[in-house]
Amino acid sequence: TDLSLIRNFSIIAHIDHGKSTLADRLIQRCGGLSDREMKDQVLDSMDIERERGITIKAQTVRLTYPAKDGKTYTLNLMDTPGHVDFAYEVSRSLAACEGSLLVVDASQGVEAQTLANVYQAIDNNHEIIPVLNKIDLPAAEPEKVRKQIEDVIGLDASNAVLISAKTGLGIDDVLEALVTRLPPPKGDTEAPLRALLIDSWYDAYQGVVTLVRVKDGVLKAGLKVRMMSTGAAHVIERVGVFTPKGLVVPELGPGEVGFIIAGIKEVADCRIGDTITDDRRPAPEPLPGFKPSVPVVFCGLFPVDAADYPNLRDSLAKLRLNDASFQYEPETSAALGFGFRCGFLGLLHLEIIQERLEREFNLDLITTAPSVVYRVYLTNGEMKELHNPADMPEVTRIEKIEEPWIKATILVPDEYLGPILKLCEDRRGEQIDLTYAGNRAMLVYRLPLNEVVFDFYDRLKSVSRGYASFDYQVDAYREGDLVKLSILVNGEPVDALACIVHKTHAEQRGRALCTRLKELIPRQLFKIAIQAAIGAKVIARETVSALRKDVTAKCYGGDITRKRKLLEKQKEGKKKMRQYGSVEIPQSAFLAALKMG
Numbered sequence: 001t002d003l004s005l006i007r008n009f010s011i012i013a014h015i016d017h018g019k020s021t022l023a024d025r026l027i028q029r030c031g032g033l034s035d036r037e038m039k040d041q042v043l044d045s046m047d048i049e050r051e052r053g054i055t056i057k058a059q060t061v062r063l064t065y066p067a068k069d070g071k072t073y074t075l076n077l078m079d080t081p082g083h084v085d086f087a088y089e090v091s092r093s094l095a096a097c098e099g100s101l102l103v104v105d106a107s108q109g110v111e112a113q114t115l116a117n118v119y120q121a122i123d124n125n126h127e128i129i130p131v132l133n134k135i136d137l138p139a140a141e142p143e144k145v146r147k148q149i150e151d152v153i154g155l156d157a158s159n160a161v162l163i164s165a166k167t168g169l170g171i172d173d174v175l176e177a178l179v180t181r182l183p184p185p186k187g188d189t190e191a192p193l194r195a196l197l198i199d200s201w202y203d204a205y206q207g208v209v210t211l212v213r214v215k216d217g218v219l220k221a222g223l224k225v226r227m228m229s230t231g232a233a234h235v236i237e238r239v240g241v242f243t244p245k246g247l248v249v250p251e252l253g254p255g256e257v258g259f260i261i262a263g264i265k266e267v268a269d270c271r272i273g274d275t276i277t278d279d280r281r282p283a284p285e286p287l288p289g290f291k292p293s294v295p296v297v298f299c300g301l302f303p304v305d306a307a308d309y310p311n312l313r314d315s316l317a318k319l320r321l322n323d324a325s326f327q328y329e330p331e332t333s334a335a336l337g338f339g340f341r342c343g344f345l346g347l348l349h350l351e352i353i354q355e356r357l358e359r360e361f362n363l364d365l366i367t368t369a370p371s372v373v374y375r376v377y378l379t380n381g382e383m384k385e386l387h388n389p390a391d392m393p394e395v396t397r398i399e400k401i402e403e404p405w406i407k408a409t410i411l412v413p414d415e416y417l418g419p420i421l422k423l424c425e426d427r428r429g430e431q432i433d434l435t436y437a438g439n440r441a442m443l444v445y446r447l448p449l450n451e452v453v454f455d456f457y458d459r460l461k462s463v464s465r466g467y468a469s470f471d472y473q474v475d476a477y478r479e480g481d482l483v484k485l486s487i488l489v490n491g492e493p494v495d496a497l498a499c500i501v502h503k504t505h506a507e508q509r510g511r512a513l514c515t516r517l518k519e520l521i522p523r524q525l526f527k528i529a530i531q532a533a534i535g536a537k538v539i540a541r542e543t544v545s546a547l548r549k550d551v552t553a554k555c556y557g558g559d560i561t562r563k564r565k566l567l568e569k570q571k572e573g574k575k576k577m578r579q580y581g582s583v584e585i586p587q588s589a590f591l592a593a594l595k596m597g
C-alpha cells in the first residue's frame with residue numbers, strides 16, 4: 001500500500017451539529033453501500049442510538065475517493081460520540097488518526113463539546129479542518145460562526161468548508177480538503193508489527209471482533225499475534241475493513257484501519273489501548289497507550305428476579321467488551337440480594353448501559369442511587385475509597401470525608417445567564433471565570449460532582465430552554481461536610497435509597513425524597529411511614545394512608561373471567577415490586593425517586 005494515498009480522520013462536533021449526517025453523505029458518495037442499503041445515520045447501528053438519535057460507539061468506515069488530482073485515495077472515517085460521558089471513546093478514535101473535521105452548526109455556533117473535542121484533537125496533534133454545517137437553514141450565519149471559531153477556539157477558520165450535510169451541498173469540498181490538507185499516515189511495512197487495539201466487541205456469529213489501526217508491519221490471516229500487555233497469543237483467521245459492511249481483505253498494512261478475527265474466546269484478552277505484535281518477531285516497545293478511563297459515577301444493578309443473576313453476570317461481561325470505560329464487581333445488598341456495583345463515566349452512560357441490559361439481554365433491573373467516589377479518612381489513619389453509601393463507616397470512626405470536584409465549562413446565550421448562575425450557586429459552585437464572545441457567555445465553575453450527577457444537566461437544559469451546553473473535567477478532591485442520608489420505610493432502612501449529601505442540603509433532599517416516595521409507593525392495606533434520617537435522627541417524614549378497597553370490588557356480579565383477569569393483572573404488577581418488611585415498592589419508584597435532585 002502506498003501511504004501517500006491514505007487519510008485517516010475523525011469527525012468531531014457538539015451533539016446534533018451533524019456528524020452522523022455528514023458521515024452518511026460521505027458513505028453515500030464513497031462507501032460500499034447501495035442506495036437501497038443507505039438509511040439515515042447508518043453508523044448509529046444500535047437500536048438505542050437510533051431512538052435517542054445519538055452516537056454511542058465510535059465506528060469506522062473505509063471510503064474510496066477518486067480525487068481531482070486523478071489519484072484514488074482510501075479514507076478511513078472514525079465516527080465519534082459527542083456527549084460528555086463518552087469522551088473516552090472520542091480519545092480512542094482520535095489516537096488512531098491524523099486529522100479531524102470539526103463540524104460546527106452554522107445556526108448554533110461553538111458549544112461546550114465543540115471546545116472539549118477540539119482540545120482533544122489538538123492534544124493528538126491533529127490537523128483540523130473546520131466545517132460549517134447546515135448552511136441551508138435560513139438562520140445559518142456562517143460568517144459570524146467563522147469569527148467565533150477564531151475568537152473562542154483560536155483556530156484559523158478562513159478556509160473553513162461551508163456545507164449542508166442534509167442536502168449534500170459542499171460534500172466534494174470536504175473530500176478535497178481531506179485529501180489536500182490532512183497529512184498521510186506514517187509507518188514502516190518492514191518493521192516489526194505494531195497495531196493499536198482501538199475497540200473490540202462480541203459478535204454472536206464471529207465471536208470477538210477487534211478493531212485495529214496498524215502503525216508498522218502487516219496483519220494477515222495465518223499470522224500468530226501477541227497482545228503486548230497480557231501476553232496472550234492468537235492466530236489470525238481473517239482481516240477486513242468496514243465499508244461500512246464488513247469486507248474481508250488480504251491484509252492490513254501501515255496506516256490502515258480494519259478488523260481482525262482470531263478465534264479469541266476470552267473477552268479479557270482484548271484490552272483497548274493494547275499493542276498487537278508479531279509473536280515470532282515482537283516489537284521492542286508497545287505504542288503509547290490511551291488515557292485510561294476513570295469511572296466517576298457508581299451504582300448498584302440488581303436483577304428483579306434473583307434467578308437472572310447468572311444472565312446479568314454474563315451480559316455485563318459482554319457489555320464490558322464493547323465498552324471498556326464501564327466497570328463492575330459483585331455486590332450484595334440486604335434488600336436487593338445479589339447484584340453488581342458498576343462504575344460509569346456519567347449518568348447518561350449509566351442509563352444507556354441499563355437500557356442495553358434490559359433490551360439486548362432481556363433483563364429486568366433495579367438501579368440504586370448513583371454515587372460519586374468519596375475518600376473517607378478514618379481516625380486510625382487509613383483512607384477508604386467509598387463507591388457505595390452503604391459502606392459508609394460509623395461516624396465516630398471518621399476523621400474527614402473528601403469529595404471530587406469538577407471544573408465545568410458552560411456556554412449559553414447571555415439572556416439565560418441569570419438562572420444558570422443561580423443553579424450553579426445552589427449546587428455549591430464557585431465561579432472561576434465569565435467571558436463573552438458576542439452575545440454568548442462562557443462560564444467556568446468549580447462544582448462538587450455529587451451535585452452534578454443527579455439532574456444538573458436536565459436543569460441546565462430546562463432553565464436555558466435547551467440553549468446551554470456543558471462540559472466538565474474532574475478537577476480535585478476537597479474536604480466536605482458530608483453525611484449519609486438513610487431512607488426508612490415502616491422503620492426498615494432501604495439501602496438502595498441511601499445517599500451521601502452535603503449537610504446543608506440534607507434536610508431539603510430528605511424532605512423531597514419522602515414526598516416523592518409518597519407519590520410513588522402505591523397505597524396498601526395498611527399505613528406506611530416513610531422517613532429520612534441522618535444516623536438516628538429523623539429529619540423528614542411522610543405517610544401513605546391505608547387502602548380499603550378490594551381490587552375485585554368493581555366486578556359486581558359473578559363475571560368470573562373478568563375477576564380472574566384482574567387478579568392476574570395484579571399478580572403481574574407484583575412481579576415488578578420489591579418487598580421491604582411488609583411493604584411493596586414498585587421498581588419504577590426507585591429510579592424515579594433517584595432521578596430527582
Ligand code: GDP
Nearest residue numbers: 013015016017018019020021133134164165166
Ligand atoms: P450528530 O449528533 O452530530 O451526529 O448530529 P446528526 O447528524 O444526528 O444531526 C442532528 C440533526 O440535525 C438531525 O435532525 C439532522 O437531520 C439535522 N441536520 C444535520 N445536518 C443538517 C444540515 O445540513 N441541514 C439541516 N437543515 N439539518 C441538518
Ligand code: MG
Nearest residue numbers: 019020054055
Ligand atoms: Mg450522531
